[in-house]
Amino acid sequence: MKTCVLKRACDIRIEETEIPKIEENEMLIRMRVCGMCNSELPDYIWGNDTGRILGHEPVGIVTAVGSKVKAFKPGDRVSGIFRSAFAEYTVSEEKLAAKVPENISDEEAIAEPWSCLISGIRRVDMQPDSTVAVIGCGFMGLGVITLMRLKGASKIIAVDIRKSSLRMALKLGADEVYTPDTVPDVYMLDEWRGNIFASGVSVVVEAAGNAAGLKLAERMVKPHGVLSVVGYHCDGRSREINMKMWNWKAITVINAHERRDEIQTDCLKEALGLIAEGRLPAAELLTHEFTMDNINEAFLAMRNKEDNYIKGFIRMGFQEV
Numbered sequence: 596m597k598t599c600v601l602k603r604a605c606d607i608r609i610e611e612t613e614i615p616k617i618e619e620n621e622m623l624i625r626m627r628v629c630g631m632c633n634s635e636l637p638d639y640i641w642g643n644d645t646g647r648i649l650g651h652e653p654v655g656i657v658t659a660v661g662s663k664v665k666a667f668k669p670g671d672r673v674s675g676i677f678r679s680a681f682a683e684y685t686v687s688e689e690k691l692a693a694k695v696p697e698n699i700s701d702e703e704a705i706a707e708p709w710s711c712l713i714s715g716i717r718r719v720d721m722q723p724d725s726t727v728a729v730i731g732c733g734f735m736g737l738g739v740i741t742l743m744r745l746k747g748a749s750k751i752i753a754v755d756i757r758k759s760s761l762r763m764a765l766k767l768g769a770d771e772v773y774t775p776d777t778v779p780d781v782y783m784l785d786e787w788r789g790n791i792f793a794s795g796v797s798v799v800v801e802a803a804g805n806a807a808g809l810k811l812a813e814r815m816v817k818p819h820g821v822l823s824v825v826g827y828h829c830d831g832r833s834r835e836i837n838m839k840m841w842n843w844k845a846i847t848v849i850n851a852h853e854r855r856d857e858i859q860t861d862c863l864k865e866a867l868g869l870i871a872e873g874r875l876p877a878a879e880l881l882t883h884e885f886t887m888d889n890i891n892e893a894f895l896a897m898r899n900k901e902d903n904y905i906k907g908f909i910r911m912g913f914q915e916v
Contacts, residue, residue: 597912599681599890601649604642607681607890615686619663622687624655624673629680630705631885631897631907633733633804637830639894650680650909652707653687654695664689674706674867676859681890683911691856693864696871702884702908703877709866710859712738712825715851716746717862719823721798723747728782728796729769730812731803732760734880734906735825737767739800741875744768752796754778754811755803759902767876775811783814787843791818795844800851801826806834813837816846823849883907 600610617623630652638644657671667673672695677687695704712735721727727748729736732755740751744767753764753772761772773779784794795817801808804826813836816822828834841848853859869875882905885893893907 596683597887598648598683599650599887601639601642601645601647603645605640605891605894606642607639607649607894609887614684617659617661617686619661620688621661622657622664622667622673622689622692623659624653624677624685624687625658626653626655626680626683626685626911627701628705628911629653629909630708631893631909632708633897634827634829636894636898640898641831648679648682650682651676651678652705652908653677653680653685654701654704655680655685658684667692667694672701672704674704674863676707676710676856676863681887681909691860693860693867696867699867699871700878702881703870704867705877705881705908706863706866706870708734709738709870709875709877710863711735711851711853712742713862713865714853714858715823715825715849716742718849718851719746719798719821721746721748721821724749725797726750726752727798727800728752728754728815729764729800729802730754730808730815731801731826732757732764733802733900736760736800736802737763737880737905738875739802739825740764740767740769743800745874748798752782757900757902760905763905775807778811778815784817784844785814785840795820797821798823804828804830806832809834809836813840816844818844819846820844821847821849823851825851880905881908885909887912
């Protein structure tokens with residue numbers, strides 16, 4: 596089978612390897628598509644842990660099952676939180692996979708990123724009339740806007756440096772959009788002034804994944820508000836927070852990342868259901884399609900983020916067992 600192997604910094608090569616063997620609780624998955632995720636960009640750019648097969652937003656077809664697998668059979672189409680998915684075949688434990696509804700396409704079934712968002716938003720204790728600010732309107736931020744609208748937010752404010760992202764934010768339900776330098780003063784609170792509860796936003800979601808986005812988020816959240824950190828901050832660069840401001844604002848901080856497999860799989864199943872019902876704009880947010888042969892181009896497109904880029908995915912080749 597063909598696999599996409601990280602050889603060195605910014606260099607993935609196609610290699611021929613053996614189709615993996617499965618254990619009794621595992622399934623062999625013939626990959627169809629896999630989403631591109633910013634969390635793997637540092638590994639790609641710096642060449643961390645060479646020899647790896649990246650890819651963790653998979654959709655594929657079950658081709659073989661172990662003796663203890665009960666919920667799936669060959670021919671089932673699955674999404675899940677299994678890994679090493681930039682390959683023609685990969686392996687998943689039964690508990691990490693979910694069946695894909697028949698009425699959605701392979702690419703719409705890239706549900707792993709949606710599962711991350713659903714997990715984080717479940718943990719936001721939000722009143723139905725709350726105002727929500729979303730800082731960073733790439734795929735994850737735009738997904739937050741959609742899910743916060745479903746959760747009942749009364750007003751959604753979107754902030755991004757790209758005008759194309761702000762246009763999409765409006766389309767998906769944002770009420771107001773701003774570039775970082777144009778956010779109105781009423782949504783900012785840097786110091787104690789008069790009635791401190793008259794300024795700021797009750798729920799702020801940081802989805803930019805950089806220091807500037809995090810700094811803006813701490814300025815926008817109001818006293819006793821919620822700051823949910825969706826952005827990926829594991830790129831090796833330091834982040835500085837104003838702990839004095841976090842203290843006197845008495846904010847609740849949520850690390851929106853999910854590390855419990857059973858919870859994330861449950862969230863993934865919820866996501867697939869919402870996509871099948873047409874309540875999540877899964878196809879609309881996939882803007883760039885690539886093949887295994889041009890996977891390096893896919894990583895560079897994700898890194899450079901041209902004005903119309905939201906999310907890319909890889910469509911796999913096939914090899915029969």
